[in-house]
Amino acid sequence: MELGILGPLVVSDPRGVRMPQAPKQRQLLALLVANANHVVTVGECVEELWDGAPPASAVQTLQTYVMKLRKSLPPEPDGSTRIHTRDQGYVFRTRPGELDLERYETEVRAARAAAAGGADELAAARFAAALRIWRGEALEGLALGPVLRTTLVGVTESRLGVLEQRIEADLRLGRHHELLGELRMLTARHTGHENLAAQFMVAFYRCGRQADALAAFQRLRAVLTEQLGVEPSPRMNRLHHAVLTTDPVLDPPRRSAAPMALDLADAPIRRAS
Template sequence: MIAFHVLGQLEVRAGARDLAPTAPRVKAVLALLALNANRVVSTDTLFAELWDDRPPRSAATTLQTYVYQLRRILDSVPRGERRCEIVTKAPGYELRTGRTDAERFLTLAEQGRCLWRQGHVTEAAERLRQALGLWRGEALADINLGPELTMHKAHLCELRLRVLELRIQADARLGRHQELIPELRSLVAEHRLNERLHAQLIDSLRAAGYRAEALQAYQDLRKVLRTELGLEPTPEVQRLQAEVLNGAHGGSVTALLRTG
């Protein structure tokens, strides 16, 4: 059965084989169809992705050629094994398939959020970890992005970050603070203005007994915010710092990190 992967480099997996096209615009068409699996993508949307607001006169014919090339790739797998097809359906094309890693990610993420809301923290952490494990790097990593795919990528990356934040919160609830500290240090370096991640680092350092490092992590955040945005940390983060100073085990971080 063919599986379409977009959470990393584009892959079209048929067993051990990767059937992904190499031509940049053909890859872009396939990526847009895969991200909208089982939904029609209009020709206007595909034109916008491939040529922005300047489609050539031959755009319709060229797009038909790209779709033909994709159909030939799928046809190289026996129909009973591939269970997918690209159909022409007004006002455009539809990739009919049940196997995309993006859809699987969204399903696992929603299951994790539901488990979290129900108080099943261990199960939620595991389900969210499974969702994040589907990512093989940067989404659509090997595709020249037009405006449509750029929006899709931004949306996926934002969802991934929110799932990651919730998984970290679940692990923290389970008392895994010591294990979280290296990961959180890396994340705050990557997402310098994300106060939620900074707050979780401060809280995990405090919970692990590193009071001085927790206070330094707060000062690092304060310096970044003042330098880059001219802002102070939110009141919740300021209360968290006060709790660290006083040796308290309050709940400021819980309010700030409430997710899902």
């Protein structure tokens, strides 16, 4: 079976799509798949489906939804249902490799291990492979209740973090020219994100565009001060000073074990004698 939450909900097998048409049944199925192999309590199901205002018949209605979902899904090889009743709740059982979130997390672990070992070519490739598993926003197009929204916060944050780590690996590999367009788009979308701004500054600087690197800092500072009432962090200010003084610490790396973009601000400033 193919199961996916990293984009529109996918539940299918070789015989076709297995998703119900009824919105609340589809929402319940998404909740169970997003928490595959873990118990989702009856209370969590009710909260997700009725968002704090359940009808008196909520538990009975939930049981009906679960019954219909069980009938719509193909059985496991031993003939048992995919949805098991456990500990005052339900568990959607999956097998290894069926769920896109599991495949994504496997790629991310491999990428981080490669990065920790200094294998930046492999790390960049595995981070990129993890990101390609995404087909859009998590559960795109589905009405989300409070439980699913909370569940997806960490998944969505992980995607951005993995993207940052892939860019860091590319910077260590000297791919700053190739990164400018992507970083321009990302910093426009995440205007107050310091690490993305730092990566943009470093990429600009290594392309010989010191003025653009300084302008990127000023745009970040304007957003932070005007919208949040805070100044850039000390690390960003040190990075800004390094760009101003053309500190050699910002030069393209000669080996893959180079520091992360924002960490460059922590390196000692080298002054001309």
